[in-house]
Amino acid sequence: MSPDTLDSTFAALSDPTRREILARLASGEASVKELAEPFEMTLPGVSKHLKVLERAGLISRGRVAQSRPCRLEAAPLWEAADWVGRYRRFWEEGFDRLDDYLRGLQSGVDEGGGRG
Amino acid sequence: MSPDTLDSTFAALSDPTRREILARLASGEASVKELAEPFEMTLPGVSKHLKVLERAGLISRGRVAQSRPCRLEAAPLWEAADWVGRYRRFWEEGFDRLDDYLRGLQSGVDEGGGRG
Numbered sequence: 001m002s003p004d005t006l007d008s009t010f011a012a013l014s015d016p017t018r019r020e021i022l023a024r025l026a027s028g029e030a031s032v033k034e035l036a037e038p039f040e041m042t043l044p045g046v047s048k049h050l051k052v053l054e055r056a057g058l059i060s061r062g063r064v065a066q067s068r069p070c071r072l073e074a075a076p077l078w079e080a081a082d083w084v085g086r087y088r089r090f091w092e093e094g095f096d097r098l099d100d101y102l103r104g105l106q107s108g109v110d111e112g113g114g115r116g
Numbered sequence: 117m118s119p120d121t122l123d124s125t126f127a128a129l130s131d132p133t134r135r136e137i138l139a140r141l142a143s144g145e146a147s148v149k150e151l152a153e154p155f156e157m158t159l160p161g162v163s164k165h166l167k168v169l170e171r172a173g174l175i176s177r178g179r180v181a182q183s184r185p186c187r188l189e190a191a192p193l194w195e196a197a198d199w200v201g202r203y204r205r206f207w208e209e210g211f212d213r214l215d216d217y218l219r220g221l222q223s224g225v226d227e228g229g230g231r232g
Binding site: 015022077080 | 123124125126127129130131132135138139142190191193194196197201202203204206207209210
């Protein structure tokens with residue numbers, strides 16, 4: 001896994017419009033025009049985002065000259081998931097602590113109910 | 117999950133030094149001085165990265181005035197993992213295609229061996 005790939009993947013994902021473009025492409029290929037519609041953006045505005053996604057390897061473009069449909073490429077997302085997944089035990093510990101805390105609150109409520 | 121959180125999380129993760137700082141903090145709390153050592157960076161240089169990580173909620177700082185040890189905070193990493201995980205089926209499909217391809221190559225080799 002190259003650090004450069006992670007740099008460009010995470011940078012590309014740091015923009016909400018680019019994340020929404022990927023979400024749209026998850027349901028199938030789309031042209032620039034189709035991608036631009038929900039954002040009320042100009043075609044050059046969307047093209048700029050697509051260039052960032054393409055440089056990061058997150059999308060590829062078809063060769064049909066007029067439409068060049070965009071397609072989701074998942075490999076960089078796998079690398080990002082792999083990196084973030086190394087920290088899984090930390091958030092699981094956090095959830096466990098929250099569970100304990102909530103269980104403590106609940107047993108306090110139950111005891112209070114018993115006395116009432 | 118707020119889009120702003122994902123924006124700042126992914127932006128913070130797009131820098132290799134910041135990712136290494138998080139990796140260091142995964143093995144325990146550390147002072148700015150301890151974090152600066154492996155990078156041959158100035159303390160202000162490291163402090164700048166720590167500010168980005170702190171604003172993104174990826175670390176918290178202790179209250180001991182002199183050292184203010186840094187601590188990993190996993191909640192934003194969980195949100196990032198959750199977002200990226202939505203695309204799991206895409207990279208799994210990619211791996212399946214690669215598997216099929218390699219199995220195809222292997223059976224070609226086996227058949228070749230039988231004829232040889």
